[in-house]
Amino acid sequence: MNYGMQFGPLWPSIRVSLLSAPKYGALVNNFSQVDSVVRDLEGLCTTDFIYAAQNGRRDSPAEQAGGEGPAPPSEPTEAPVVPSLSVSPNIKCYTFSKGDISRFSPARPDTVGILGYYLMDAASLLPVLALNVQPGHLVLDLCAAPGGKTLALLQTGCCRHLTANDISASRIKRLHQILHSYLPKTVRNNVLVSMWDGRDWEQVEKDTFDRVLVDVPCTTDRHSVVEDDNNLFTRARTKERKQLPVLQMQLLVAGILAVKPGGEVVYSTCSLSQLQNEYVVESAINVAETQFGIGVHVEDLSCFRRLFQDTFSFYAECRVGELVLPHLTANFGPMYFCKLRRTQH
Numbered sequence: 001m002n003y004g005m006q007f008g009p010l011w012p013s014i015r016v017s018l019l020s021a022p023k024y025g026a027l028v029n030n031f032s033q034v035d036s037v038v039r040d041l042e043g044l045c046t047t048d049f050i051y052a053a054q055n056g057r058r059d060s061p062a063e064q065a066g067g068e069g070p071a072p073p074s075e076p077t078e079a080p081v082v083p084s085l086s087v088s089p090n091i092k093c094y095t096f097s098k099g100d101i102s103r104f105s106p107a108r109p110d111t112v113g114i115l116g117y118y119l120m121d122a123a124s125l126l127p128v129l130a131l132n133v134q135p136g137h138l139v140l141d142l143c144a145a146p147g148g149k150t151l152a153l154l155q156t157g158c159c160r161h162l163t164a165n166d167i168s169a170s171r172i173k174r175l176h177q178i179l180h181s182y183l184p185k186t187v188r189n190n191v192l193v194s195m196w197d198g199r200d201w202e203q204v205e206k207d208t209f210d211r212v213l214v215d216v217p218c219t220t221d222r223h224s225v226v227e228d229d230n231n232l233f234t235r236a237r238t239k240e241r242k243q244l245p246v247l248q249m250q251l252l253v254a255g256i257l258a259v260k261p262g263g264e265v266v267y268s269t270c271s272l273s274q275l276q277n278e279y280v281v282e283s284a285i286n287v288a289e290t291q292f293g294i295g296v297h298v299e300d301l302s303c304f305r306r307l308f309q310d311t312f313s314f315y316a317e318c319r320v321g322e323l324v325l326p327h328l329t330a331n332f333g334p335m336y337f338c339k340l341r342r343t344q345h
């Protein structure tokens with residue numbers, strides 16, 4: 001009922017998509033034997049959607065470099081769509097094209113036992129791309145487990161140090177498993193895993209990080225429509241569900257306090273709910289300003305909508321931030337993300 005009111009005529013299509021099989025992307029593990037992983041993925045007729053978007057075409061870096069086989073006839077190449085888009089570098093994620101519902105097989109370990117790719121909702125990479133991690137950055141992933149986005153952050157090769165925090169011991173165990181399956185020891189040594197209540201991060205360190213990802217607990221709408229297990233919409237969890245926007249807001253404020261002046265924070269959820277998305281962002285900005293005297297600027301991410309429209313279906317009506325809507329031809333999301341910059345004063 002709530003989403004019917006929020007999305008009007010779009011809701012039946014979103015609902016049927018949530019009830020249908022989700023689509024995945026294969027995040028390439030740059031710490032594995034990348035060339036053979038990429039060759040295998042391209043053999044499935046998939047495309048690195050990030051590369052394709054930035055270069056205005058849906059063919060691969062290998063083909064652009066003139067790979068195997070005869071040289072293609074010389075055609076004028078299309079101009080890059082948005083050459084100056086600032087996104088975290090080195091992240092490669094392969095997806096089947098819009099309308100293609102083929103599936104990836106599970107990743108296999110390479111000769112040294114490292115897995116070649118990680119299957120995830122490709123829309124989950126958008127908050128990581130938006131964070132725009134650059135070489136030498138100190139990065140905090142405040143709600144990190146089970147670790148899909150942590151893994152993506154590490155693929156950038158840019159983190160001078162990464163702290164991956166989560167409150168849940170069982171989920172931290174899964175985070176450790178992912179780090180072990182995908183990363184060599186040298187890279188793992190650069191990751192500090194901690195188990196704090198993220199709301200109290202101010203007591204650990206403040207004004208410290210160049211980038212902070214705040215990927216909060218939410219109603220996980222896609223999970224909630226099909227699974228009874230761990231479902232926040234059960235009657236017994238009504239109180240917890242109603243408290244969720246407060247918890248989300250507190251976590252986002254903690255992220256804002258943890259970042260350096262001038263640093264950037266990305267807030268994300270996998271919920272469609274305005275209450276958990278725009279309202280949380282707006283109230284966190286208000287609390288940061290009124291209670292802590294910290295100025296926060298909302299960065300415009302509408303270029304993401306233009307750039308990635310061949311892969312995702314975006315909602316054009318968010319007051320702040322961007323939202324990927326599930327759609328039968330591109331069944332990713334929901335994924336909401338909003339980028340905030342802490343001002344210098």
Ligand SMILES: C[S@@+](CC[C@H](N)C(=O)[O-])C[C@H]1O[C@@H](n2cnc3c(N)ncnc32)[C@H](O)[C@@H]1O
Nearest residue numbers: 143144145146147148149167168197198215217
């Ligand atoms: C959406 S999940 C994070 C998913 C993760 N970023 C990823 O990409 O795999 C939200 C996480 O927040 C954690 N969490 C909930 N309350 C928290 C709190 N107060 N402090 C820190 N983490 C919390 C949950 O345990 C859960 O793992």
